[in-house]
Amino acid sequence: MRFLERRLGFVGFCSFLAFVSVWEAVTRGGWIEPLFLPAPSRVLQRAVLMYQDQNLVVHVLASARRVLVGFAIAAVAAVPLGILLGSSRLLRAAVDPLLSIIRPLPSMSWIPLSLLWLGIAESQKYSIVFMGSFAPSVLYVMEATRNIDPLFVRAARNLGASRTAVLYEVVLPGALPSILAGLKVMLGIAWTTVISAELVAAKTGLGFLIMNGKEYFLTEQVLLGMALISATVVCIDRTFTWVERRLIPWRVEATR
Amino acid sequence: MTLIEIANVSKSFPTGQGPVEALRDIHMTIEPGEFVCIVGPSGCGKSTLLNMVAGFEQPTRGQILLQGKPITTVTSRCGMVFQQYALFPWKTMAENIEFGLKMQGLGRVERRERIREYLRLMGLEGFEDAYPDALSGGMKQRAAIARVLANDPEVLLMDEPFASLDAMTRQLLQEELLRIYDVSKKTILFITHSIDEALLLSTRVCVMSARPGRIMASLPNTLPFPRDASAQLSETYLRLKTSIWDSVQAEVQKTLRLKVSPS
Amino acid sequence: MAKRSWVLLVLMVVALGAVGQAGVPATADAQEKPEKISVIYGGSTWLSHWPVEVGMRKGFFQAEGLGVLWQGFYASSDRMGALASGDLDLAGTGSISAIALMAAGSNAFYVVAAPDSYATVEGIIAQRGIQTIKDLKGKKLAVTFASSAHVLVLDVLEQAGLDSRKDVDLINMKVSDMPAAFRNNEIQAAATWTPTFEKMRAMPGAKELLNDKEFSLFKKYEFGPGPDLLVVRREFADKNPKTTRAFLRGYFKAAEFMRTNPDEAAQILAKFTGLPVEEQKKGITDTTWYAPADQQRLLVSPGGFVQGLKQLGDFLVRHKQISSAPAVDRWVNVNFLPGR
Numbered sequence: 001m002r003f004l005e006r007r008l009g010f011v012g013f014c015s016f017l018a019f020v021s022v023w024e025a026v027t028r029g030g031w032i033e034p035l036f037l038p039a040p041s042r043v044l045q046r047a048v049l050m051y052q053d054q055n056l057v058v059h060v061l062a063s064a065r066r067v068l069v070g071f072a073i074a075a076v077a078a079v080p081l082g083i084l085l086g087s088s089r090l091l092r093a094a095v096d097p098l099l100s101i102i103r104p105l106p107s108m109s110w111i112p113l114s115l116l117w118l119g120i121a122e123s124q125k126y127s128i129v130f131m132g133s134f135a136p137s138v139l140y141v142m143e144a145t146r147n148i149d150p151l152f153v154r155a156a157r158n159l160g161a162s163r164t165a166v167l168y169e170v171v172l173p174g175a176l177p178s179i180l181a182g183l184k185v186m187l188g189i190a191w192t193t194v195i196s197a198e199l200v201a202a203k204t205g206l207g208f209l210i211m212n213g214k215e216y217f218l219t220e221q222v223l224l225g226m227a228l229i230s231a232t233v234v235c236i237d238r239t240f241t242w243v244e245r246r247l248i249p250w251r252v253e254a255t256r
Numbered sequence: 257m258t259l260i261e262i263a264n265v266s267k268s269f270p271t272g273q274g275p276v277e278a279l280r281d282i283h284m285t286i287e288p289g290e291f292v293c294i295v296g297p298s299g300c301g302k303s304t305l306l307n308m309v310a311g312f313e314q315p316t317r318g319q320i321l322l323q324g325k326p327i328t329t330v331t332s333r334c335g336m337v338f339q340q341y342a343l344f345p346w347k348t349m350a351e352n353i354e355f356g357l358k359m360q361g362l363g364r365v366e367r368r369e370r371i372r373e374y375l376r377l378m379g380l381e382g383f384e385d386a387y388p389d390a391l392s393g394g395m396k397q398r399a400a401i402a403r404v405l406a407n408d409p410e411v412l413l414m415d416e417p418f419a420s421l422d423a424m425t426r427q428l429l430q431e432e433l434l435r436i437y438d439v440s441k442k443t444i445l446f447i448t449h450s451i452d453e454a455l456l457l458s459t460r461v462c463v464m465s466a467r468p469g470r471i472m473a474s475l476p477n478t479l480p481f482p483r484d485a486s487a488q489l490s491e492t493y494l495r496l497k498t499s500i501w502d503s504v505q506a507e508v509q510k511t512l513r514l515k516v517s518p519s
Numbered sequence: 520m521a522k523r524s525w526v527l528l529v530l531m532v533v534a535l536g537a538v539g540q541a542g543v544p545a546t547a548d549a550q551e552k553p554e555k556i557s558v559i560y561g562g563s564t565w566l567s568h569w570p571v572e573v574g575m576r577k578g579f580f581q582a583e584g585l586g587v588l589w590q591g592f593y594a595s596s597d598r599m600g601a602l603a604s605g606d607l608d609l610a611g612t613g614s615i616s617a618i619a620l621m622a623a624g625s626n627a628f629y630v631v632a633a634p635d636s637y638a639t640v641e642g643i644i645a646q647r648g649i650q651t652i653k654d655l656k657g658k659k660l661a662v663t664f665a666s667s668a669h670v671l672v673l674d675v676l677e678q679a680g681l682d683s684r685k686d687v688d689l690i691n692m693k694v695s696d697m698p699a700a701f702r703n704n705e706i707q708a709a710a711t712w713t714p715t716f717e718k719m720r721a722m723p724g725a726k727e728l729l730n731d732k733e734f735s736l737f738k739k740y741e742f743g744p745g746p747d748l749l750v751v752r753r754e755f756a757d758k759n760p761k762t763t764r765a766f767l768r769g770y771f772k773a774a775e776f777m778r779t780n781p782d783e784a785a786q787i788l789a790k791f792t793g794l795p796v797e798e799q800k801k802g803i804t805d806t807t808w809y810a811p812a813d814q815q816r817l818l819v820s821p822g823g824f825v826q827g828l829k830q831l832g833d834f835l836v837r838h839k840q841i842s843s844a845p846a847v848d849r850w851v852n853v854n855f856l857p858g859r
Contacts, residue, residue, distance in 0.1 A: 035603060035625045053839065119705040120659075120690060154312055155342035159356035159407055160332035169355070173346040201690045201700075203664070208691070215596045215616070215665030216841055217603075217623035250346050250387040 038220040043227065046220040055204075060228055062204035063194050064236070066122070070129025070197070071190040075183055078137035082179075085138065086145020087171055099135050107132030107193035111200060120201035132193035133186050140182030144175040177251055180244045187240060191233050206232070257323065259411060259443050260286040260309065265318035266468075267304055278304050280468040282318075286411070291437055291444045293454035293477075295500065296464030302447045305469070306415050309445065310336050322410065332356060335409030339416045341396040343388040349399050350375070350384035356407030374402040377436065394425040398432075405436070411443040418453070430456055431484055438482065451500050455493060456483060463503050466510060473503050553762035557586035558755075560766075561598040561610035564792045566713060566806055567634050567747030568611045569784075574773030576787045582772075583765040593693070596665060599750075603627040608755045609766055613667050613745040618832050621845035629756055629852035631767065632749040633817045633824045634774065636807040638737065641668055641712035641744070642730030643675070644701070644719040649708060649728060652679040658707040661692040661700060665840070667731075667745020668694075668710035670831070673838050674744065675733050683838075698722065713802060714794045736834075742827035756855060763855045767811075771857055774808040811857045818851050825851060 020040050026032055027039035034042065050056040085092045110131045118124040148171055156170045198207030206225045213221030245251075265282045268275040278301040286292050296302045307313045308320055311330040319326045322333060335356075343352050350371050357367045375381050378398040388396050397417060404412060418426040434457060437444060448454050454461045455477060463473040477496065479487050487493055562568035571587065574580050580587050590607060592598040595616035601607045603625050611634065620628070649655060652675055662672050676683045683689060690706055697709040698719055708728060711719060720727050736742040749770070756763045777784040785800035792799060809817065817824035825847050832844030 033625065035620070035623045035627075049842070115696070115699075119703060120692070120700060121705075151338060151340060151342045152344060154330075155336070155338065155344075156355070156359075157330040158310055158312075158332060158334075158336045159403070160359035161355075162359075165359060170344065173344070176346070200696065201661075201692050203689055203691050212664055212691075214600070215594070216619040217596070217599070217616075217625065218619075218841070219623065248346070250389060 035217060035219055038223065042220045043223045046218070046224050050221075050224070056228075059204055059206055059209050059225075060232055062202075062208075063198070063206040063229070064232055066125045066197055066205065067129055067187075067190050067194055068236075070126040070193075071133050071187055073126065074130045074134040074137050074190070075186075078134055079141050079179060079183075082138045082141020083145050083167070083171060083175065086142040086175070087167065092142070099138060102131075103135040103139070105131070107196040108199070111196060115200060124200070125197040125202065128197040129190050129193050132196070133190040136189065137183065137186045140186060141175070141179050144178030144182055145171055147178060148174040177248050180240075180247065184237065184240050184244070187236060188233055191229060194229065257288075258285045258321075259288045259290075259323060260445070261321040261324075262305070262309070263318050263321060265305075265308065265315040265320060267301070267308065267313070267316050277468040279315075280470050282469070282471055284462060284471055284474065286443060286445060288443055289441055291446065291457060291459045292462060293446045293448055293458035293460070294462045294464055295448055295451055295454045295504065296469065297466050297504070298449060300464045300466050301469030302464055303415055306336075306413050306445065306447055309411075310334050310413055332359070332407055333410045334413050335404035335407055335411070337397070337400050337404055337412065337414045337417045339419050341388070341393070341400045343396055343400055343403070345387060345389050348385050348387055349380055349391075352388065352399055353403045353406050355403060360407070370406050374406045377405070377439075378402040378432075392425075393421050394429060397421065397429060401433075401436070405440065405442070409442075411445060414444060414446040416447055416449070419448075426453075427485055433457060434481075434483055451497055451504070452488060455479065455496055455500075456485070456487060461496075461500060463500055473500070475500065551761050551764070553584055553765040554759040555762045556584065557588055558608040558762060558766055559588045559590060559606070561590045561592050561601055561607040563592055563598075564714065565611075565613075565747075566637060566640065566802060567749075569788055569791075569803070570634065570770050570773040570777060570808070571611070572791050573777055573784055573787055574769045577773065577776060579772040579776070580766065580769035583769045585762065585765045585769060587766075587769075594663075594666075599628075602750065602752055605752065605754070607752065609749070609751045609763075612748050612750055614748050614828055614831060615665060615667055615670060615745045615835070617748050617750060617850075618828060618835060618845060618847070619665070619841055621847065621850055622832070622835075622841040622843055626753060626850075628750045628753055628850065629855075630748050630818070630847070630850045631751050631756075631763070631852055631855050632770075632811075632814055633809055634747050634749050634770075635809060636741065636746065637743060637805065638732050638741075639730045639805060640802060641671065641710070641716055642733075643672070643708055643710045643728040644716065644722075644725050645708035645728040646704075647724050647726050649726075652676065652729065653681065655708060655728075656681060656686045657688070659688045659690050659705065660708045660710065661690045661697050661706040662710040663694055664689075664691045666712075667743065668712055670834065671731055671734055671744035672710045674735050674834070675729060678733075678735060701725065714792050714798075717794065717798055717802075736827055736830055740823060740827050740830075742824070742830070745831075746824070746827070751855070756852070760855065764857070767855055768857045771811050775810065777803050778808050814853055814856050818853055822848070 024039050024041060027034065027037055047056065085095055107128050110128055114124045114127045118127055152170050152174055153166055156166050161169055194205065195207040195210065198205040199211065202208045206229050210222050210225035213219070213225060262282050262284045265279060266277065267279040268277040282305060294302050294305070304313065308315055309327065311327045311334065321327070322331070344355065347355065353371050353374055354367050357370055371384070375384055378401060380395065380398055380402060383391065383395065388399065418429055421429065430453065446457060458477045461475050461477055462471050464470065465472045475496065479490065479492055560571055562571055575587050575589070590601070592601065595613040598607065598610045599612055599616045599620050602610050603620060617630065643660070649658065660672065662669050672689065673683050676687060681687055692700065694711050694715045697706070697711055697715060700706045701709055701719060701722065709719060719725055731737060731743050734744045751763050781800050781803045784803055785796050788803070789796045789799040794802065828847040829844060832841070832847065835841045836844050
């Protein structure tokens, strides 16, 4: 199992390497103007340059903080609300239309209102991430709660659990794996709002890096910003998986 | 005193095509210490009957009394063992057994004592820290029984508890249930579609008809205790089985006729 | 809907072009018929595009047998990006975007003219309490990054000995967002340009802290922080030299008209910019509208304007906005100017 995993990982690494090599060759060969697609080596050069300038890390951290804070607030609000909605048909009927109204709105569309309400402070950037991830998170948690096997609820009630006890002894742990899986997906989606969040009144962050790179036709900086978003998301995803394993040990043991 | 009285209970479910009657005029009593098996074809409403005793559902007509008082809500005095075990996958074996005790508000020390007792009773020692999904079906059902027994209910409700186990494991658990019945003297209401299982385990067999479910026969099981699988070879066993089979067969034929006849 | 109006526009331009070719008496230059009857021009309400607007309204392009399709862009960088990818034929641009595109190694365009020289139409608006640049320390100053105002801010802060990264909180913001943020005291100052510059200056509690005359290169060479350029897509110009020339003839005629008839030009442009006519006229008369005859001096020899662009390139490198300063003269091409 482990061996196979490692082999597959190696295959993935090779395909990545091949992709980058072809990219480098095509751009080095002069078939594509660097303005439209700079070579990966130039992107790397830009990364080294900016790292030495000491602000590359600042950009990564600024975006990570915005996404994580905005997302954390969304998650903290979405988990209890989603559980409540998932367990009460009445509440669901009351709140569902509101969620349906909010959900399809692109994060970008919140910029004008957020500027009016929160100004240009960091809280405005958190709010963009929040609005981009809150409604879908609620829906994920709600679905996770609704998908709990009613047998578990019956069993718990039969063993003498009150309705509140069922909520935190059965519904919460029972939905936890799906909630965490949903939140992991949502954290990835939260990152897609980083450009919207950093469009106004930001001078740090990966979204800013990309948009400012565009202003100066520094395509390699644009690509660097994109690559760093991907890399950061992968890192955060790994961390999340690690935490997930600790929070739901029964899943790990069962699949071992 | 009668432990459970099912008094003229009927149950129907609303459907798109109007209400469907699942149970009609069920009347039966269960005395303390009895091991009653209800046998019936699938879809006869025997699980519905058990769910009403547990308080998960309410009768449409009539009522069910536990020690003379009507059952109106879910009660831990009627402990249920489900076919699909219903162990909480996020809790270890020990934590699953502990669940009812925790809900009762028992202290930590007493809880630990009882967990150990029932782990031993069900032969689960050494598996207390394992999660259910890591164990076999037989082990899971032992844990589920231990979890209900630890809660010390007035009556044990068992809804085809061994139906999803393989034949060997089933036989082992049947014998184990007999042992537990002998030791604990619990009243048991057990649902099965297997006449063999009913005869092996019960002190009385009730035969249910096809939908709408009715009690067609109630026969005392005179097979002597202690029993094991070899009881199935005795004369009494065959006689009992034949008489049950006769009544069931008539019912099965009826269902089949209903199914094939053009409506 | 959008598609239909686009088709309509094309039809109108075609019709205009036909009328121009048939009905208007040919000028000396116009004997050379353009290869194409229309060009796509990228502009905004900024002053360097005013001659194009006037030229369209007064029929100067029409007289050359040319229809102009206007594409509005908020930022020079978007305009230059569209030019580089072939969506525009000609554009007016701030020099910073042009220099950045040069530095990115793009040969996609020629610099064909220096259209104007202006002062006092961009600068920093600040709250009344802020007396000097040094008072900006610790304050929030809004500026559109990668604009000429950004260069002005970096330069005046440097002159005042302030660190643009630490001492002043620079807030990256679109010019159009600045008035509201300023009114809410979310920013204490804003670096902005016409027409927002004049509009903000008139806001209660606001004052002009400084304008583009404070730019160090302006003090030395009368060179603004982001002078305008008229650029043409290289491939388009090489294939359609007559069309390019025709456009430039129309453009300079319009500029000439603004010089000689500022009142009428102000009437036309006030509708375009939304400024009061008086202020619009002041904007026209305060700006030097270069003639074709000036271009040799500016762009070739002694080429003070190109020298200024190079200095601007060095400035941008020094402030780490671009990685290397381009040799600007490689992009300059004065062969499309009238009289050549």
